Amino acid sequence: MAKWIGVDLDGTLAKSVSTMTGGIGEPVPSMLTKVKDWLQRGQPVRIFTARAGDPKQVRAIRAWLRQHDIDKCGITDRKDLDMIELWDDKARRVEKDTGKVCSGCRPKPSNHSSLDGAVVFTDC
Incomplete structure (x- = not known):
C-alpha cells in the first residue's frame, strides 16, 4: 500500500x-x-x-x-x-520511545525530505 x-x-x-x-x-x-x-x-x-x-x-x-x-x-x-x-491542530510531538513531550524540535535529519521542499520540524 x-x-x-x-x-x-x-x-x-x-x-x-x-x-x-x-x-x-x-x-x-x-x-x-x-x-x-x-x-x-x-x-x-x-x-x-x-x-x-x-x-x-x-x-x-x-x-x-x-x-x-x-x-x-x-x-x-x-x-x-x-x-x-x-x-x-491538536497534535503534540512526543519523543519516540520516551513519552516525553518534545521541548524543542529541530529539522529532520538530511536523510529525510519533506514533500514540499520546506524544512519540517518534527524530529526531537
Missing part, C-alpha cells in the same frame, strides 16, 4: 465552526494549497477525522472535498503503518 499523509479536517484543513451546526468551515487556504500540491504530485492524502465514523458526516466531507477540488483524498479515522505524516 502507498504511503499517505493524514490531514485533520476541523481547525486544520477547514476553519473551525460551531460544533452545534455540524457543518464544515471554509478551507484554510495554505492547507488547501498543500493538499492540492500533494495530490498533483501523486501523493496519497487522507482526511483524518473523528467524523469518519458517521456515514452522514462522510457524505458531507466527500461533498466538501468535491467542492474544493480535492476529492481524490481518502477519508479515515484510523492511522496505520503507511501514514508518514499527520497535520493536525
Whole structure:
C-alpha cells in the first residue's frame, strides 16, 4: 500500500465552526494549497477525522472535498503503518520511545525530505 499523509479536517484543513451546526468551515487556504500540491504530485492524502465514523458526516466531507477540488483524498479515522505524516491542530510531538513531550524540535535529519521542499520540524 502507498504511503499517505493524514490531514485533520476541523481547525486544520477547514476553519473551525460551531460544533452545534455540524457543518464544515471554509478551507484554510495554505492547507488547501498543500493538499492540492500533494495530490498533483501523486501523493496519497487522507482526511483524518473523528467524523469518519458517521456515514452522514462522510457524505458531507466527500461533498466538501468535491467542492474544493480535492476529492481524490481518502477519508479515515484510523492511522496505520503507511501514514508518514499527520497535520493536525491538536497534535503534540512526543519523543519516540520516551513519552516525553518534545521541548524543542529541530529539522529532520538530511536523510529525510519533506514533500514540499520546506524544512519540517518534527524530529526531537
